[in-house]
Amino acid sequence: MSDLFSYYYFRPRSDTKPEDAAIAIAEEETTGTWTDLKTRKDYVKALDGSVEELHAEGDGYVAKIRYPAEIFEPGNIPQYLSVFAGNLFGLGRLDAVRLLDIDIPEKLACFEGPLFGMKGVRRLIGTDKSGRPHVGTIIKPKVGLTPKDTAEVAYNAAVGGVDFIKDDETLTDQAFCPMDERIEAVMGKIDRAQGETGRKILYAVNISDRADRIVERAERALEHGANTLMVDVITCGYSALQALSEEMKINVPVHVHRTMHGAMTRMPEHGIAMRPLARLVRLSGGDQLHTGTISGKMGHSPEELKRDNEILKEDYFGLKPVFPVASGGLHPGKVHAEISGLGCDIVLQAGGGIHGHPDGTESGARAMRQAVDAYMEGLTAQEYAKDHTELRKALEKWGVR
Ligand SMILES: O=C(COP(=O)(O)O)[C@H](O)[C@H](O)COP(=O)(O)O
Numbered sequence: 001m002s003d004l005f006s007y008y009y010f011r012p013r014s015d016t017k018p019e020d021a022a023i024a025i026a027e028e029e030t031t032g033t034w035t036d037l038k039t040r041k042d043y044v045k046a047l048d049g050s051v052e053e054l055h056a057e058g059d060g061y062v063a064k065i066r067y068p069a070e071i072f073e074p075g076n077i078p079q080y081l082s083v084f085a086g087n088l089f090g091l092g093r094l095d096a097v098r099l100l101d102i103d104i105p106e107k108l109a110c111f112e113g114p115l116f117g118m119k120g121v122r123r124l125i126g127t128d129k130s131g132r133p134h135v136g137t138i139i140k141p142k143v144g145l146t147p148k149d150t151a152e153v154a155y156n157a158a159v160g161g162v163d164f165i166k167d168d169e170t171l172t173d174q175a176f177c178p179m180d181e182r183i184e185a186v187m188g189k190i191d192r193a194q195g196e197t198g199r200k201i202l203y204a205v206n207i208s209d210r211a212d213r214i215v216e217r218a219e220r221a222l223e224h225g226a227n228t229l230m231v232d233v234i235t236c237g238y239s240a241l242q243a244l245s246e247e248m249k250i251n252v253p254v255h256v257h258r259t260m261h262g263a264m265t266r267m268p269e270h271g272i273a274m275r276p277l278a279r280l281v282r283l284s285g286g287d288q289l290h291t292g293t294i295s296g297k298m299g300h301s302p303e304e305l306k307r308d309n310e311i312l313k314e315d316y317f318g319l320k321p322v323f324p325v326a327s328g329g330l331h332p333g334k335v336h337a338e339i340s341g342l343g344c345d346i347v348l349q350a351g352g353g354i355h356g357h358p359d360g361t362e363s364g365a366r367a368m369r370q371a372v373d374a375y376m377e378g379l380t381a382q383e384y385a386k387d388h389t390e391l392r393k394a395l396e397k398w399g400v401r
């Protein structure tokens with residue numbers, strides 16, 4: 001395969017034939033426009049896109065479109081997106097159109113990918129042999145706590161048994177919780193928890209910022225002791241991620257949050273599926289990526305999610321696999337459903353499902369770990385809860401799905 005192929009679901013406008021609608025996409029995103037052109041030279045033809053396949057599906061059609069590789073500037077993801085995820089979404093001849101997936105040829109996959117990837121993160125935590133799911137937490141409330149109180153919550157979660165702690169997507173460097181002070185406070189407490197428990201714990205600080213400042217912010221975070229960085233990839237852009245992994249050559253994992261993705265991924269007939277977005281995260285160097293949950297609070301198709309997670313782990317230009325993160329509305333009573341649906345190679349993250357535990361964060365973290373242990377030992381959460389108080393109290397509050 002030397003060209004790039006994109007797959008779209010679409011519903012044409014009532015006066016447009018499906019063949020013409022598919023051609024309209026190929027033309028708009030390559031050498032054409034709505035009319036013929038007097039400026040077109042013969043040699044331009046080499047860059048024409050084409051419709052390779054078209055079939056009916058559901059209430060619409062699925063088209064496979066070929067984009068000649070030469071149309072793309074190797075390594076420039078903003079430019080790639082502008083082709084296969086560009087103007088086509090606004091074409092009036094389509095009532096709805098959704099980018100389902102992309103097949104990138106090797107010469108355009110010229111990225112270094114994740115530095116750690118799933119296995120590297122597992123090695124840091126020491127779960128490469130057991131293969132159990134990681135347990136993570138988002139500090140809640142998502143904004144408002146001071147650095148000192150944030151660190152206290154982080155400490156309680158750490159001693160309770162989480163592997164991973166992260167800022168929420170809207171917390172960056174606001175006055176109520178300055179980033180430098182927060183990192184120092186949290187890392188101080190994490191060092192203490194590591195000393196007490198003998199376990200390694202990661203804290204991902206959200207360094208999301210404008211393009212001209214993000215590398216400087218990442219450097220500052222590392223200087224203050226951060227052992228993981230977090231980026232909101234949709235709001236910051238893939239270039240931000242690439243700047244960290246390739247330009248700056250950071251030596252800590254990068255956790256990728258996808259806030260705002262729902263505007264693209266949610267509608268089954270229009271937008272951009274998670275799959276191409278996830279492939280681009282892998283190319284541009286994310287080590288962990290939110291992809292959704294089976295039983296949580298965000299809406300999406302479990303079937304798509306399972307395949308998205310597989311895609312992050314399957315062979316892809318020799319790049320390291322990305323650790324998928326299930327997050328959003330999880331609690332100990334949902335752990336079983338998540339692992340049985342998504343497998344053990346998953347980070348199970350709970351914010352409210354840990355910090356909302358009747359006995360507080362430490363017990364909430366214990367309950368999450370107990371739910372994972374129950375699954376690994378082949379027991380239901382209810383069985384395990386009989387002699388694990390924290391889990392029992394969590395199940396009493398939130399039930400079991
Ligand atoms: O803060 C949370 C979840 O908090 P809580 O555990 O309290 O619900 C995350 O931002 C969501 O996971 C986003 O979900 P996704 O990444 O799937 O869009």
Ligand SMILES: [Mg+2]
Pocket residue numbers: 138142168169
């Ligand atoms: Mg959040």
